Amino acid sequence: MLELERMGELPELAVEAKGLTKRFGNFVAVNHINLSIRRGENFGLLGPNGAGKTTTIRMITGVIRPSEGYVRVFGIDVARERKRALRYIGYMPQRFSLYEDLTVEENIRLYGRLQGLTGNLLRERVRELLERFYLWEFRRRLAGKLSGGMKQRLALATALVHDPALLILDEPTAGVDPPLRRKFWEHFRELNREGKTILVTTHYMDEAENCDRLALMNRGRIIAEGSPREIKRKALGGDLVEIVLEGDLNPMELPGVRSVLEDSGGRYLLIVKDSGRDLPRIVKRAEELGARVLLASPVHVSLEEAFIRFMGESE
Amino acid sequence: MSLEEGIRKGLRIIPIVDKEIRQLVRDPKTILMVLLMPITVTILFGYGYGGKGAGKYPITVVDLDGGDGAFKFIQELRNSKMFDIKAIYRSKGQGFSSVYSGRVYASLVIPETFTEDLTKGRPTRVELYYDASNPSVAQMIMQAVGVVTQQFQEWAADRFGTFAITPMFYTVYGPKVKKIESFIPALMAMILQMVPTSLISVSICREREKGTFEQFIMTPVSVFDIIFGKLAAYFLATISDAILSLFTAMLLFDVRLKGTFLDMTIVSTVFLLNSLSLGLLISVFSRNQLQAYQASIFSFIVFMLFSGVLVPVDVLSSEARLIASFVPMYYFVTAFRSVSLKGWSYLMVVDQLTTMTLFTVAFLVLSLRFLRMEVT
Numbered sequence: 001m002l003e004l005e006r007m008g009e010l011p012e013l014a015v016e017a018k019g020l021t022k023r024f025g026n027f028v029a030v031n032h033i034n035l036s037i038r039r040g041e042n043f044g045l046l047g048p049n050g051a052g053k054t055t056t057i058r059m060i061t062g063v064i065r066p067s068e069g070y071v072r073v074f075g076i077d078v079a080r081e082r083k084r085a086l087r088y089i090g091y092m093p094q095r096f097s098l099y100e101d102l103t104v105e106e107n108i109r110l111y112g113r114l115q116g117l118t119g120n121l122l123r124e125r126v127r128e129l130l131e132r133f134y135l136w137e138f139r140r141r142l143a144g145k146l147s148g149g150m151k152q153r154l155a156l157a158t159a160l161v162h163d164p165a166l167l168i169l170d171e172p173t174a175g176v177d178p179p180l181r182r183k184f185w186e187h188f189r190e191l192n193r194e195g196k197t198i199l200v201t202t203h204y205m206d207e208a209e210n211c212d213r214l215a216l217m218n219r220g221r222i223i224a225e226g227s228p229r230e231i232k233r234k235a236l237g238g239d240l241v242e243i244v245l246e247g248d249l250n251p252m253e254l255p256g257v258r259s260v261l262e263d264s265g266g267r268y269l270l271i272v273k274d275s276g277r278d279l280p281r282i283v284k285r286a287e288e289l290g291a292r293v294l295l296a297s298p299v300h301v302s303l304e305e306a307f308i309r310f311m312g313e314s315e
Numbered sequence: 316m317s318l319e320e321g322i323r324k325g326l327r328i329i330p331i332v333d334k335e336i337r338q339l340v341r342d343p344k345t346i347l348m349v350l351l352m353p354i355t356v357t358i359l360f361g362y363g364y365g366g367k368g369a370g371k372y373p374i375t376v377v378d379l380d381g382g383d384g385a386f387k388f389i390q391e392l393r394n395s396k397m398f399d400i401k402a403i404y405r406s407k408g409q410g411f412s413s414v415y416s417g418r419v420y421a422s423l424v425i426p427e428t429f430t431e432d433l434t435k436g437r438p439t440r441v442e443l444y445y446d447a448s449n450p451s452v453a454q455m456i457m458q459a460v461g462v463v464t465q466q467f468q469e470w471a472a473d474r475f476g477t478f479a480i481t482p483m484f485y486t487v488y489g490p491k492v493k494k495i496e497s498f499i500p501a502l503m504a505m506i507l508q509m510v511p512t513s514l515i516s517v518s519i520c521r522e523r524e525k526g527t528f529e530q531f532i533m534t535p536v537s538v539f540d541i542i543f544g545k546l547a548a549y550f551l552a553t554i555s556d557a558i559l560s561l562f563t564a565m566l567l568f569d570v571r572l573k574g575t576f577l578d579m580t581i582v583s584t585v586f587l588l589n590s591l592s593l594g595l596l597i598s599v600f601s602r603n604q605l606q607a608y609q610a611s612i613f614s615f616i617v618f619m620l621f622s623g624v625l626v627p628v629d630v631l632s633s634e635a636r637l638i639a640s641f642v643p644m645y646y647f648v649t650a651f652r653s654v655s656l657k658g659w660s661y662l663m664v665v666d667q668l669t670t671m672t673l674f675t676v677a678f679l680v681l682s683l684r685f686l687r688m689e690v691t
């Protein structure tokens with residue numbers, strides 16, 4: 001359907017950033033970051049306020065110029081061939097950026113026309129998006145008069161008007177109530193299934209768990225990158241497991257154990273290299289050492305926990 | 316047909332014009348600026364400078380008689396509430412020059428023998444020297460003088476016996492135009508500069524301020540689309556402004572312009588495009604709406620000072636004349652004066668039109684060059 005797709009496949013890398021840097025005067029908002037987002041991936045960019053997420057995204061969409069480095073979207077250099085790259089990008093900025101004095105339908109229509117749609121195709125596309133995002137009954141309402149959640153739905157619909165292969169969403173669920181947030185993430189998964197690549201920022205860690213891969217930013221740098229599971233592992237230096245046993249032994253003698261977080265008379269919280277592989281070996285070894293294992297299970301670590309640890313380290 | 320095949324390349328001006336007009340129509344500020352302001356300014360000007368301001372015609376009186384009869388007649392003129400007597404002279408020369416110079420519409424001369432004729436019951440006369448270049452006003456003044464003379468005659472007849480006072484009318488040609496007519500070019504210059512420039516000057520920086528620019532530039536619009544789309548939309552919205560003001564002046568103040576409607580519209584359009592281009596340039600360089608308004612007002616003040624609207628450019632210092640030559644409004648005022656008051660065709664002011672267009676092109680080229688397709 002897309003130009004490149006018709007000629008073959010879209011390139012494997014949806015976004016490739018190298019040495020991306022943005023300075024505002026002496027202040028370095030984004031500091032030599034590298035990013036690779038694979039086609040079809042749901043990629044989350046996390047970080048505290050002021051970390052540089054929006055600035056990074058704005059350089060990827062080309063609405064600000066990098067001080068250093070470059071960004072390629074599906075292989076197209078955004079700074080050099082912005083117009084061509086735009087064909088593949090749908091963008092939902094952090095701040096609501098549609099015309100408040102135009103109606104819901106007028107906004108989508110306007111963007112459809114600006115993207116180059118006309119006639120029946122335009123009409124159908126507008127209708128399809130209005131229905132898909134439950135905006136049909138509000139289509140004649142001025143965008144300025146919408147609730148926060150409806151505004152976000154309209155912004156998402158507008159970002160999709162030209163059926164982009166890459167969706168870039170800057171805090172799409174900020175100020176959205178929990179049921180609607182869930183609905184939003186269902187939409188994202190659906191879009192992922194359609195083959196779209198998503199780059200999303202959020203402050204909600206439960207949402208970030210849904211991403212295929214994450215990058216953690218702080219003070220303009222990427223301090224960790226990987227799947228949610230990998231990130232947690234990196235934060236703790238391994239997986240967290242809980243062991244309860246009868247008998248006396250030194251937990252450091254157990255296989256795979258890297259550190260002991262807690263030791264309270266038979267109940268241990270341990271960091272192991274890989275819980276899936278190490279837990280059976282730990283049980284076996286403990287019993288060999290004459291202890292009776294009552295419980296051995298991995299402990300769920302919240303992303304938040306990992307996040308805070310990383311932040312502490314990077315300070 | 317797939318979405319991909321349906322996507323058109325090329326200009327995006329029409330959707331931008333459509334959007335801008337929708338926004339303009341929904342903005343109460345537009346109604347205020349485009350409709351109310353020009354009419355208000357025209358009416359204010361009309362009352363401020365128009366002859367009918369307080370319902371009185373400014374005239375002067377030349378009292379060669381100096382007697383009680385003349386005194387009584389002058390009193391009668393005042394009582395009639397139709398005249399605003401600016402001065403009473405002792406010589407005809409002074410009276411004439413007050414008309415020639417255009418300060419008043421007419422000068423009424425009371426002859427030497429007026430009181431004597433009156434008391435002896437002899438027929439006598441008063442002489443009205445009126446400015447014929449203003450026929451409608453002249454007509455009214457003659458009628459009013461006729462009425463006053465009639466009343467005076469009745470009063471005098473009671474006391475001194477029957478006789479006749481004949482008003483005599485003489486034409487004088489003052490400067491061709493005056494009062495409201497002469498202010499029409501200035502009025503049009505103000506309306507065609509202030510409203511369009513300030514209205515369009517916020518159009519781009521408002522998008523930056525409100526954040527809509529960030530989404531807008533994610534579409535394949537070009538700098539060209541934005542500049543010309545906005546120019547076209549605001550042109551459509553403000554051209555009514557010019558025409559409306561002309562009509563208001565003509566209807567309310569009986570302004571008789573010699574120029575044809577077509578010629579005046581052509582000259583106005585050229586200047587309107589110039590004002591809009593200047594506004595766009597201001598918008599390209601302004602960080603926010605406040606800055607844009609300030610820049611528009613500043614440019615307006617400079618334009619007013621150096622366009623010959625307040626003070627004729629010829630009497631300014633040579634430095635000031637140099638500045639004036641860079642003020643597009645100066646060329647407009649010159650051209651519009653010739654067209655509206657002298658009845659010239661637009662072809663005869665083609666020099667001024669060309670100069671204005673050169674400024675317009677320069678403003679547009681600079682706007683295209685410096686409009687950044689970036690946020691912050």
Ligand SMILES: Nc1ncnc2c1ncn2[C@@H]1O[C@H](COP(=O)(O)OP(=O)(O)OP(=O)(O)O)[C@@H](O)[C@H]1O
Binds near residue numbers: 027056
């Ligand atoms: N135009 C600008 N001029 C100067 N400084 C800026 C500009 N834009 C952003 N910054 C600074 O750059 C830093 C990163 O900002 P950015 O908006 O990218 O953060 P963020 O991670 O998106 O934060 P948030 O979660 O609050 O949205 C901040 O300190 C911000 O103040």
Ligand SMILES: [Mg+2]
Binds near residue numbers: 054094170
């Ligand atoms: Mg942000």
